[in-house]
Amino acid sequence: MSEDHVYTALIADDEAPMRDLLRARLQAVWPELRIVAEAANGVEAVEFGQQHRPDIAFLDIRMPGLSGIEAARQLYRQSHIVFATAYDQYALDAFEQGALDYLLKPVTAERLAATCARIRARAEAHAHAQAPAPTLTPAPAREDIGAQLARLTELLEKKAPAKTGYLRWIQAQVGSSLRMISTREVLFFQSDEKYTRVQTAGGEYLIRKTLKELLDELDPDEFWRIHRSTLVRVEAIAEVTRDLRGRHMLRLRNYAGELEISRNHTYLFQQM
Numbered sequence: 470m471s472e473d474h475v476y477t478a479l480i481a482d483d484e485a486p487m488r489d490l491l492r493a494r495l496q497a498v499w500p501e502l503r504i505v506a507e508a509a510n511g512v513e514a515v516e517f518g519q520q521h522r523p524d525i526a527f528l529d530i531r532m533p534g535l536s537g538i539e540a541a542r543q544l545y546r547q548s549h550i551v552f553a554t555a556y557d558q559y560a561l562d563a564f565e566q567g568a569l570d571y572l573l574k575p576v577t578a579e580r581l582a583a584t585c586a587r588i589r590a591r592a593e594a595h596a597h598a599q600a601p602a603p604t605l606t607p608a609p610a611r612e613d614i615g616a617q618l619a620r621l622t623e624l625l626e627k628k629a630p631a632k633t634g635y636l637r638w639i640q641a642q643v644g645s646s647l648r649m650i651s652t653r654e655v656l657f658f659q660s661d662e663k664y665t666r667v668q669t670a671g672g673e674y675l676i677r678k679t680l681k682e683l684l685d686e687l688d689p690d691e692f693w694r695i696h697r698s699t700l701v702r703v704e705a706i707a708e709v710t711r712d713l714r715g716r717h718m719l720r721l722r723n724y725a726g727e728l729e730i731s732r733n734h735t736y737l738f739q740q741m
Contacts, residue, residue, distance in 0.1 A: 478504050479518055483510055524548060526549070545614050570584050635691075670723035708720050709730065
């Protein structure tokens, strides 16, 4: 790495907790990296990116205004792009086929450290090659990335599910009253014989909807199935660990217990 160049970065995510998490983990794995701007949507990402011209842009794929991919198509010539994504395997396959870096949400410290190490090694290689100016991506590679972004845009538009009409409220009977629960309050759903348990930070409720019905009605980018009997809200995930038996266990914010991730669903956390 060039000794006289301090590398800079932009973070763009419409969820403030996700920006906070990524900033904190970047400070831990790459303390010399300077965060020059944080954007809450794709439009801000382009504006701040053009203003600050960061070396690296960490972009959430799903953002209002402009998607992360649309923002990347305006920034990739000046900044190295790292996507954060909650998309499933078909999108990850598209990333693996090219030179784009990605982080699968929820971002783990291990995967972030590996990504940063790869970026730093690339920077050192360019510095040793005596590039005329600090750069992370040579011109030929930038042209390849532009073509890949165009293909990725087409792929996601073709295969991503529609984002309208998803379930936003859950009705739960509490005594003689009907409680309306926003899906953004839900930490997880868990099937319990004839009922489904709805867990929030404030308590738990039972509803008669089956897990299969919920799977058909909930946004798959907001809720992941981690077990045949459990759906979790992605934004509520705090960390994933392994217990003494080698099982993957998931911890949620505002919930004291742990949830088991079945082997069939560990691909969601494949960077561990």
